[in-house]
Amino acid sequence: MLSRLRFDVSRSAGRRYPELSHPYRNDFQRDRDRVIHARAFRRLENKTQVFAPGLSDHFRNRLTHTIEVAQVARTVASALDLNQDLTEALALVHDIGHPPFAHAGEEELDRQMQRFGEHFDHNLHALRIVEQFEQRYARFPGLNLTFEVREGIAKHSQDLEPGESPELDELMPGVRPPLEAQIIDLCDEIAYNTSDLDDGFSAGLLSMDLLRGTIPQFAQAYEIVEGHYPGASERIRMHEIVRLMVNDLVSGLLTGTAAAAEGVQTVDEVRALPHRIACYSPPAVETIAQVKNLLREEVYSSGMVREERRVSIRKIAEIFDYLMEHPEAMPTEYRETTVGQSLQRTVCDYIAGMTDGYLERSWDILIGMS
Ligand code: MG
Numbered sequence: 001m002l003s004r005l006r007f008d009v010s011r012s013a014g015r016r017y018p019e020l021s022h023p024y025r026n027d028f029q030r031d032r033d034r035v036i037h038a039r040a041f042r043r044l045e046n047k048t049q050v051f052a053p054g055l056s057d058h059f060r061n062r063l064t065h066t067i068e069v070a071q072v073a074r075t076v077a078s079a080l081d082l083n084q085d086l087t088e089a090l091a092l093v094h095d096i097g098h099p100p101f102a103h104a105g106e107e108e109l110d111r112q113m114q115r116f117g118e119h120f121d122h123n124l125h126a127l128r129i130v131e132q133f134e135q136r137y138a139r140f141p142g143l144n145l146t147f148e149v150r151e152g153i154a155k156h157s158q159d160l161e162p163g164e165s166p167e168l169d170e171l172m173p174g175v176r177p178p179l180e181a182q183i184i185d186l187c188d189e190i191a192y193n194t195s196d197l198d199d200g201f202s203a204g205l206l207s208m209d210l211l212r213g214t215i216p217q218f219a220q221a222y223e224i225v226e227g228h229y230p231g232a233s234e235r236i237r238m239h240e241i242v243r244l245m246v247n248d249l250v251s252g253l254l255t256g257t258a259a260a261a262e263g264v265q266t267v268d269e270v271r272a273l274p275h276r277i278a279c280y281s282p283p284a285v286e287t288i289a290q291v292k293n294l295l296r297e298e299v300y301s302s303g304m305v306r307e308e309r310r311v312s313i314r315k316i317a318e319i320f321d322y323l324m325e326h327p328e329a330m331p332t333e334y335r336e337t338t339v340g341q342s343l344q345r346t347v348c349d350y351i352a353g354m355t356d357g358y359l360e361r362s363w364d365i366l367i368g369m370s
Pocket of ligand 1: 065069094095188192
């Protein structure tokens with residue numbers, strides 16, 4: 001459909017440290033594999049998406065969410081005839097910079113850094129992970145990913161303006177990323193909004209009646225499922241409905257993007273446009289907004305999620321203070337890879353890399369037992 005806008009791997013601006021090409025994997029395929037083999041990728045398994053584990057073994061964590069995003073994104077890239085390898089690498093890496101305890105953790109780290117006039121941003125942190133903190137190769141630090149994957153990490157969910165972050169000047173600020181990076185943010189939205197409905201329903205925070213009453217597309221899907229499978233259990237009906245919703249939202253992303261791409265002929269034009277091309281159809285925009293509202297009111301601000309958040313924020317703040325006063329409590333090799341940066345940045349990086357479990361254990365050892 002949009003093959004004229006596909007970012008071909010032969011156009012890649014390459015790697016910071018030149019490498020020989022591989023006999024049967026192209027550079028984007030190699031980047032995808034490098035991400036999967038990174039330690040930070042494996043740590044996603046023990047990072048909260050919305051619900052902390054414990055109540056159920058079936059809630060999404062950051063790793064299963066990432067796999068769901070990759071699945072949606074591959075489908076979209078394939079249907080639009082974009083570069084699936086680049087898309088998949090970007091989807092798999094998109095949340096690699098997330099700190100423990102989901103958005104609560106990110107907000108708390110940012111709040112801590114603001115005390116020093118600095119910030120924490122998970123996309124920029126992801127870039128530092130793949131360029132600096134992953135130590136797996138003898139010849140270079142980080143994963144030595146291609147320019148386009150690093151650019152996509154910085155730009156998939158936000159535009160990068162000239163002068164915004166001097167350290168990111170090489171990633172072409174002011175220029176739109178390729179379509180493969182643009183679709184990631186929307187695939188992420190489709191994946192988490194629908195899975196949060198599913199997990200919120202499992203957690204008992206959302207009822208069928210509430211969902212039907214607030215989301216017209218849900219009500220429509222409900223009628224279809226009722227018509228086809230009148231005897232199905234509520235659990236099965238919920239799965240069928242969520243499946244239909246994912247399908248409709250993905251279709252909305254395909255038609256919206258195809259329509260917005262009309263008249264755009266080349267990848268260079270995609271880059272030069274003042275706005276992004278990837279977008280939903282108007283009905284999908286509405287459904288996404290309705291789902292987000294409902295999730296905000298009934299799930300993200302529920303007592304269950306709020307209490308988890310309160311406890312985890314307090315632990316992050318206490319560990320942050322403790323490490324500012326006792327930097328020697330951080331691993332030696334970690335302090336060595338961050339020479340030359342401020343202590344607060346090193347502490348922030350260290351905490352951001354922690355899994356939920358490691359943060360809990362660190363808190364027990366450093367603070368809880370003292
Ligand atoms: Mg995500």
